[in-house]
Amino acid sequence: MSQIVGSQIVGIGASPLRKEDLRFVSGRGHYVADIKRPGMTAGVFLRSPHAHARLKSIDSAVAQAMPGVLAVFTGADLKAANVGGLPCGWGITGKDGKPMKEPPHPPLAQEKVRHVGDAVAFVVAETAEQARSAAEAIVVDYDMLPAVSGVLEALRPGAPAVFDEIPGNLCCDWELGDAAATEQAFAKAAHVAHVSLVNNRLIGNPMEPRAAVAEHEPTTGQYTLWTTSQFPHVVRLLMGNMVLGIPQHKLRVVAPDVGGGFGVKQFHYAEEAVVTWAAAKVGRPVKWVCERSEGFISDAHGRDHVTEAELALDEKGKFLAIRVKTLANMGGYLSTFGPNIPTNLYAPLLSGVYTIPAIYCEVKVVFTNTVPVDAYRGAGRPEATFVVERLVDIAAMEMGIDKADIRRRNMIPKEAYPYQTPVIVQYDSGDPAGCLAGAVEAADVAGFAARKQASLAKGKLRGLGFSTYIEACGLAPSRIAGRLGARGGLYESATVRVHPTGHVTVLIGTHNHGQGHETTFAQIVSEKLGVPFANVDIVFGDTDKVQFGMGTYGSRSLAVGGSALARASDKVITKGKKIAAHLLEADEQDVDFSAGVFSIAGTDRKKTFEEVALAAYVPHDYPLEILEPGLEEQAYYDPVNFTYPGGAHIAEVEIDPETGVVTLLNYTAVDDVGTVINPMIVEGQLHGGIAQGIGQALFENCVYDDDTGQLLSGSFMDYCMPRADTVPSMKISTHSTICTHTPLGSKGCGEVGTIGSPAAVTNAVVDALAHLGITHIDMPASPNRIWRLIQNAMLGRAAE
Amino acid sequence: MRSFAYDRPATMDRAVALLSGGQAMPLAGGMTLLPTMKLRLSAPEALVDLSSVPExxxxxxxxxxxxxxxxxxxxxxxxxxxxxxxxxxxxxxxxxxxxxxxxxxxxxxxxxxxxxxxxxxxxxxxxxxxxxxxxxxxxxxxxxxxxxxxxxxxxxxxxxxxxxxxxxxxxxxxxxxxxxxxxxxxxxxxxxxxxxxxxxxxxxxxxxxxxxxxxxxxxxxxxxxxxxxxxxxxxxxxxxxxxxxxxxxxxxxxxxxxxxxxxxxxxx
The missing domain is CATH 3.30.465.10 (Uridine Diphospho-n-acetylenolpyruvylglucosamine Reductase; domain 3)
Incomplete structure (x- = not known):
């Protein structure tokens, strides 16, 4: 890491230390739970201990009379106050042309509870301990109902109905692709590879649990909500407009420092609405801070698919078609993006980095008595990659083709871009074979056979796993998203405010909660405007400061927000040229701008950026009829296409066959993320994403009891996160092609790690066990699962 | 965590005396007891902290x-x-x-x-x-x-x-x-x-x-x-x-x- 002085221009491609880290590593971050308001009270939610029950009555008389208690609210109170349900941001359409079933989602349960953790009451008291004690004193009469937690069980005839009005629990029966063409391709296939898999349910677990503080000023009707959100403006829109009926100009939403999101914090949650509403009701600020164990049963979960998939190949191993049937768990309510994830962010990625002439995918989106499922880092795309990359490996094993070779034979050639897939998306640029070649080299695939022998000599099984993947991110072109069911636009906004001194404040609609935006965006401005890196500050996360923006999710901040910032910077330069032309008494067309200096070509006449900025605010001799004072520009950028990062990941594992323990020895990633603004931050994003993907592949598993719907992995005692000693050092590099349609050529890198890695690790585990005839293992590849597979394989051999 | 009484005796005799009623819980390292108290899974009326008993x-x-x-x-x-x-x-x-x-x-x-x-x-x-x-x-x-x-x-x-x-x-x-x-x-x-x-x-x-x-x-x-x-x-x-x-x-x-x-x- 080079030490870079902030007084210099620090532009695109440099790796300065992160601006935000000084406050984080010195304990000066300011999070929602740190907020103290005069007269602030504490709120605690009472949550259902049952997965499915009718709410017969709630008796809070004793609780209300307890020390310090100010109020107890229930679903009935919200209903009486005409508080609306939580909206779903996407409406998908089924095979039959009918819209998805969209049952109400009251912020506090009404009539029924639908998952363990469903909130039934909210207690406000002087202290959190008083509120907790009062919550324990509320008597809820539950009429227990049979619960269903898995998608297969939920679709069985006679299954308990999560919503009485939706017998059968089917939210939507959705499809994408050409069924007939796919059918024909399978009919002429020389080989069909098949996999039956579960994509394990995950809990995001950002380091900072969710929290909300709200207050209301009765004299003006002004509300303020501080919340742990990835998209404060969208919370203002959804909560203000659709849930609480607060006019947008009377609602300020602030998301200050946020300790990790991973998607978990990109939804409008019930707690935000209840806390805000309650603050007005009790007439004092209310704070709620989620407990870690409470987060397990109230943060939206991720993944949870059951899938049958087939790949048709010709005799040479060329892919002819892919056919996928997926059952996707939505949980007990539709979360903000819920139905979009296993459909629009999943099926369009089934072409992977390959030429596959025909693709057909059916997805049944299913209600169950579990916590709502929504986007978690990768969101749909890791699931698609896992299906494709598992099928490719199984086909290679069954047809006796080298696993790298089968990929090379089917990859989209670099020169074939832009490449139109059969499933909506058109990839603008890429070089999958180049990424694979780089990864094969870096991972020393050539030396693997010798390493495998060395492991065998120690009684260990070694395996190598490939994953060559693509993702669609930079969410999203509004026009395409609208056709797919998005109820909002997905552009981003940026304002570049140049101060009279030439210092710059950027107001941007994305939200930084670990991604390093305060550094990356400052580099963009430093490069564009030629101002010192230290002279640029990035402001975000406050709807009273920043113009409407869509926030951070789907690896969009650089590809969409950075594009808006680049555009706004260009507008500043354009206006700066007008000012410089005036100052230099030259024609605007003759003014060049480079490295912070406006100059007239072929002369020594020039004005610095600072001089131009000052003149903009001191317009004593301005031609005011043609030039406005000031130097501040805004851009709203709506992308023309998704961006398509991709790459090649190679995992190398060693398995102790006696215990089933997997040791991840090496991990190599060569990724195409387009233009890299800050290589250090990209590498960090890859590290984090891959660690989470390793978590899914080897450790993490959210498990519900089939009979009771109780969460069995409800704390870190049972939910196993990846840790420093289970994640190896990684070899990370980029092999980028430039995105053809974003101003900076960047594609995004926030999710690539979680998308490529589960398949790479799982393929490596299966590779290590392949000599036993094992072709698949579900995630997480736990010691027990591996041991059981080995036992069964050996029993099978003994029987033969 | 519910409120509780707290004692930190300096001698074994005092510790034993404080615990003799059977109502107080001894607190050693607290690696299990404190998390269960925070989760309100246990709510002892009194804790006797043993950390200052040299014996x-x-x-x-x-x-x-x-x-x-x-x-x-x-x-x-x-x-x-x-x-x-x-x-x-x-x-x-x-x-x-x-x-x-x-x-x-x-x-x-x-x-x-x-x-x-x-x-x-x-x-x-x-x-x-x-x-x-x-x-x-x-x-x-x-x-x-x-x-x-x-x-x-x-x-x-x-x-x-x-x-x-x-x-x-x-x-x-x-x-x-x-x-x-x-x-x-x-x-x-x-x-x-x-x-x-x-x-x-x-x-x-x-x-x-x-x-x-x-x-x-x-x-x-x-x-x-x-x-x-x-x-x-x-x-x-x-x-x-x-x-x-x-x-x-x-x-x-x-x-x-x-x-x-x-x-x-x-x-x-």
Whole structure:
């Protein structure tokens, strides 16, 4: 890491230390739970201990009379106050042309509870301990109902109905692709590879649990909500407009420092609405801070698919078609993006980095008595990659083709871009074979056979796993998203405010909660405007400061927000040229701008950026009829296409066959993320994403009891996160092609790690066990699962 | 956490007196008690913090036995020359409990009195045939552990020290629970002049001895002696991390590794 002085221009491609880290590593971050308001009270939610029950009555008389208690609210109170349900941001359409079933989602349960953790009451008291004690004193009469937690069980005839009005629990029966063409391709296939898999349910677990503080000023009707959100403006829109009926100009939403999101914090949650509403009701600020164990049963979960998939190949191993049937768990309510994830962010990625002439995918989106499922880092795309990359490996094993070779034979050639897939998306640029070649080299695939022998000599099984993947991110072109069911636009906004001194404040609609935006965006401005890196500050996360923006999710901040910032910077330069032309008494067309200096070509006449900025605010001799004072520009950028990062990941594992323990020895990633603004931050994003993907592949598993719907992995005692000693050092590099349609050529890198890695690790585990005839293992590849597979394989051999 | 009374006595007599009513809970390292209080799973009316009672700390050896005060922290057991010299397997066990934070707070007595069915120390106490010394009496390890979170301790009775016989060799092997890092299966083996003791933790509802393994190892205390051994899964735990048959298998594997460790006391 080079030490870079902030007084210099620090532009695109440099790796300065992160601006935000000084406050984080010195304990000066300011999070929602740190907020103290005069007269602030504490709120605690009472949550259902049952997965499915009718709410017969709630008796809070004793609780209300307890020390310090100010109020107890229930679903009935919200209903009486005409508080609306939580909206779903996407409406998908089924095979039959009918819209998805969209049952109400009251912020506090009404009539029924639908998952363990469903909130039934909210207690406000002087202290959190008083509120907790009062919550324990509320008597809820539950009429227990049979619960269903898995998608297969939920679709069985006679299954308990999560919503009485939706017998059968089917939210939507959705499809994408050409069924007939796919059918024909399978009919002429020389080989069909098949996999039956579960994509394990995950809990995001950002380091900072969710929290909300709200207050209301009765004299003006002004509300303020501080919340742990990835998209404060969208919370203002959804909560203000659709849930609480607060006019947008009377609602300020602030998301200050946020300790990790991973998607978990990109939804409008019930707690935000209840806390805000309650603050007005009790007439004092209310704070709620989620407990870690409470987060397990109230943060939206991720993944949870059951899938049958087939790949048709010709005799040479060329892919002819892919056919996928997926059952996707939505949980007990539709979360903000819920139905979009296993459909629009999943099926369009089934072409992977390959030429596959025909693709057909059916997805049944299913209600169950579990916590709502929504986007978690990768969101749909890791699931698609896992299906494709598992099928490719199984086909290679069954047809006796080298696993790298089968990929090379089917990859989209670099020169074939832009490449139109059969499933909506058109990839603008890429070089999958180049990424694979780089990864094969870096991972020393050539030396693997010798390493495998060395492991065998120690009684260990070694395996190598490939994953060559693509993702669609930079969410999203509004026009395409609208056709797919998005109820909002997905552009981003940026304002570049140049101060009279030439210092710059950027107001941007994305939200930084670990991604390093305060550094990356400052580099963009430093490069564009030629101002010192230290002279640029990035402001975000406050709807009273920043113009409407869509926030951070789907690896969009650089590809969409950075594009808006680049555009706004260009507008500043354009206006700066007008000012410089005036100052230099030259024609605007003759003014060049480079490295912070406006100059007239072929002369020594020039004005610095600072001089131009000052003149903009001191317009004593301005031609005011043609030039406005000031130097501040805004851009709203709506992308023309998704961006398509991709790459090649190679995992190398060693398995102790006696215990089933997997040791991840090496991990190599060569990724195409387009233009890299800050290589250090990209590498960090890859590290984090891959660690989470390793978590899914080897450790993490959210498990519900089939009979009771109780969460069995409800704390870190049972939910196993990846840790420093289970994640190896990684070899990370980029092999980028430039995105053809974003101003900076960047594609995004926030999710690539979680998308490529589960398949790479799982393929490596299966590779290590392949000599036993094992072709698949579900995630997480736990010691027990591996041991059981080995036992069964050996029993099978003994029987033969 | 509910409110509670708090005392930090400076003498054993005072501590015993405060605990005698049976209402107060002794607070050792608090590694289990405090989290359960925070979650309101337990709400004692009073805590008696034992951290300032000097008699409860310390390690001494008479050449035949090693006595460790109940309030001795894991980190101190792991590092004490008396332990690493006399029973290196016990020091290594202590050095692998939990994480550094737990080892710097958690105590021998707290772990044994809590008797978590997946804790490490119960395997050492039972495997070494330790004597548990209380404010009232001495209890043999064979009589002390009574199943999940249950011990022979009576209300108000305080565990003060543990006396471990020094074996000829002892070793411990743990298969850590992937999430909690408690023992999914842990096996402690100890060889004495008059026989071998084997104790298993994590696998069942509480720590237990394993007579078939003891018999095999009494014949020949080498790793190969337990090769292929799998326990009867019927009485073992089954959960989302390990089915009973896997735990049964792991008992054999961990026993073998424990014997190997016992025979190589200087190895890591």
């Amino acid at each position: 409860l700390k310390g390690i001494s050896s008479d050449g035949k036995t090693l006595t460790i005060g109940a309030m001795t922290r894991h980190i101190d057991v792991a590092r004490a020359p008396e332990v690493t010299k006399a029973i290196p397997g016990l020091a290594r066990l202590a050095g692998r409990i939990g994480d550094p934070q737990v080892r710097n707070r958690g105590t021998l007595g707290g772990s044994l009195a809590n008797n978590d069915p997946a804790a490490d120390y119960p395997a050492a106490a039972l495997g070494l045939g330790a004597t548990l010394i209380t404010s009232k009496r001495e209890i043999a390890a064979d009589d002390f552990f009574r199943g999940m979170f249950e011990t022979a301790l009576e209300p108000g009775e305080l565990l003060t020290a543990v006396r471990f016989p020094i074996p000829r060799a002892a070793g411990y092997a743990k298969f850590p629970h992937p999430a909690s890092r408690f023992a999914l299966v842990g096996v402690f083996v100890a060889r004495f002049a008059d026989g071998v003791r084997v104790a298993v933790t994590g696998a069942g509802p509480g720590v237990f001895r394993c007579p078939p393994l003891e018999a095999r190892l009494a014949e020949d205390f080498v790793p190969e002696a337990v090769a292929g051994y799998a326990a009867d899964p019927k009485t073992l735990n089954s959960d989302i991390h390990a089915e009973a048959a896997f735990r049964a298998h792991l008992i054999g594997v961990m026993a073998r590794r424990a014997v190997a460790a016992a025979l190589q006391p200087t190895a890591a």
